[in-house]
Amino acid sequence: MPSPPAHPTIAVFLTAFAFLFGSIIGSFLNACIYRLPRGISIVKRMRSFCPKCEAEIRAFDNIPILSYLMLRGRCRSCGKSISPRYIIVELLTACLFSLLVWQDQVLNAGRIPWIMTAARLLLTADLICLSFIDIEHYLIPRATTTPWILLGLALAPFLPEMHYTRHPWTGAAWADSLLDSVHGALLAGGMIWLVGFAGRIVFRKEAMGAGDVSLMAMVGAFLGWKPAMEVFLLAPFFGSVVGLAELAWRSHKSRGTAAAGKPRKIEFRDRNGKVEEVLEGNYIPYGPFLALATVLVLIYEPLIRRALAWYVAGIGGTLEFSVPLVPFDRISGWQW
Numbered sequence: 001m002p003s004p005p006a007h008p009t010i011a012v013f014l015t016a017f018a019f020l021f022g023s024i025i026g027s028f029l030n031a032c033i034y035r036l037p038r039g040i041s042i043v044k045r046m047r048s049f050c051p052k053c054e055a056e057i058r059a060f061d062n063i064p065i066l067s068y069l070m071l072r073g074r075c076r077s078c079g080k081s082i083s084p085r086y087i088i089v090e091l092l093t094a095c096l097f098s099l100l101v102w103q104d105q106v107l108n109a110g111r112i113p114w115i116m117t118a119a120r121l122l123l124t125a126d127l128i129c130l131s132f133i134d135i136e137h138y139l140i141p142r143a144t145t146t147p148w149i150l151l152g153l154a155l156a157p158f159l160p161e162m163h164y165t166r167h168p169w170t171g172a173a174w175a176d177s178l179l180d181s182v183h184g185a186l187l188a189g190g191m192i193w194l195v196g197f198a199g200r201i202v203f204r205k206e207a208m209g210a211g212d213v214s215l216m217a218m219v220g221a222f223l224g225w226k227p228a229m230e231v232f233l234l235a236p237f238f239g240s241v242v243g244l245a246e247l248a249w250r251s252h253k254s255r256g257t258a259a260a261g262k263p264r265k266i267e268f269r270d271r272n273g274k275v276e277e278v279l280e281g282n283y284i285p286y287g288p289f290l291a292l293a294t295v296l297v298l299i300y301e302p303l304i305r306r307a308l309a310w311y312v313a314g315i316g317g318t319l320e321f322s323v324p325l326v327p328f329d330r331i332s333g334w335q336w
Contacts, residue, residue: 006105006106006109010106010109011102011106014101014102014105014106015098015101015102015106016098017101018094018097018098018100018101018102019094019095019097019098020094021097022093022094022095022096022097022098022121023064023065023090023091023093023094024064025093025097025121025125026064026089026090026091026092026093026094026128027048027062027064027090029089029093029125029128029129029132030085030086030089030090031048032129033085033089033129033132033133033136034051036129036133036141036143036144037133037136037137037139037141048062050075050077050078050080050082051082051083052075052078052080052082053075053077053078053080055075055077055078057075057076058076061076064090064094065087065090065091065094068082068086068087068090069087073087085132089128089132092128093124093125093128096124096128096295097121097124099299099324100117100120100121100124100298100299101117101121102324103299103321103322103323103324104116104117104120105117107321107322107323107324108321108322111321112161112321113159113161115159116159116161116162119155119159119162119222120162120298122151123148123218123222123294123298124295124298126144126148126218127291127294127295128291129144130144130145130211130215130287130291131287131288131291131292132288134211134285134286134287134288135285135288138209138283138285139209139211140209140211140212140214140215140287141211142211142214145211145214145215145217145218146214148218148221148222149185149214149217149218149221150221151221151222152181152185152218152220152221152222153178153181153182153185153221155181155222156174156177156178156180156181156182156221157174157175157177157178158174159177160173160174160176160177162177162222162223162224163176163177163180163181163223163224164320165224165226165227165301165305166179166180166224167179167180177224180224180225181220181221181222181224182221183220183224183225184219184220184221184222184223184224184225184226184227184228185217185218185220185221186217186220187220187225187228187229188216188217188219188220188225188228188229188231188232189213189214189216189217189220191216191229191232192208192212192213192215192216192232193208193213195207195208196208196209196212196213206283208286209286211287212286212287212290215287215290215291216228216231216232216290219231219290219294223294223297223298223301226305227297227301230293230297230301230304230305230308231290231293231294231297234293234296234297234304235286235289235290235292235293236289238289238292238293239284239286239289242284242289243284246284299323299324300323300326302320302321302323303323303326
């Protein structure tokens with residue numbers, strides 16, 4: 001049964017602290033989003049700088065969220081506008097961090113260890129980073145997936161709570177968690193690879209990138225194969241909705257013009273700016289949809305699993321964890 005929630009004073013403090021900490025992490029993610037695809041070191045050049053004039057940003061102009069609002073989205077040195085992506089990433093990271101801490105340490109106080117919460121926050125931050133890179137550059141850097149696959153595998157035997165849906169293969173929690181992590185990485189990554197392979201045969205063009213395969217392998221390594229399969233099932237829904245909306249908008253915008261139906265060209269460049277590969281077609285980055293589905297599974301996995309069980313087999317029941325903004329976890333034997 002769900003644990004009793006934390007004291008209101010503690011709940012407010014933890015949620016506010018998580019929002020503040022999340023905004024700081026979001027500021028760091030903005031640097032990663034800009035630098036990683038361009039081959040700019042995060043370590044060697046630690047000070048933030050303006051993307052337009054490359055002037056170093058002073059500390060009082062680098063306060064998450066507030067500085068962007070006070071400067072009205074412009075650089076103090078050159079006066080040119082700064083992408084709204086900066087404040088969006090900071091706000092999004094702050095909100096998701098506070099939501100996850102609220103779920104783990106307020107709604108389920110005493111049940112979920114802080115180290116599990118920290119792992120979930122790390123995964124969420126990485127998902128935000130790679131999503132915005134994929135949106136802008138149509139690629140997912142290996143630095144945002146490969147180390148995280150290894151981290152998920154390494155954490156599994158020491159943090160079996162992350163794999164609370166694991167199968168009892170051996171009876172030892174640490175071994176079951178490790179097997180679940182390996183199984184999840186191979187199965188989730190393999191499923192996306194198969195989708196891409198089938199898409200290449202059917203449509204005769206790139207359907208899934210290597211980054212999408214690595215992303216799903218990372219999700220499987222962190223969460224196990226069952227939550228990863230839920231991500232695999234949810235992501236196409238979001239992708240299809242956005243894809244149809246973009247198709248309708250592009251059709252409306254290009255109606256009566258010579259550009260109607262003309263495929264988009266996507267250029268992939270190396271660190272020196274040389275074009276390495278060109279793709280033609282109306283591609284949509286799939287990484288953000290996988291990331292969105294993963295965040296929903298992180299927060300609402302018990303509810304999603306119960307809903308799937310009800311849909312497939314008509315099985316209801318109570319939820320293992322309290323989930324935010326949903327009253328079903330308080331209802332015994334709920335049915336839809």
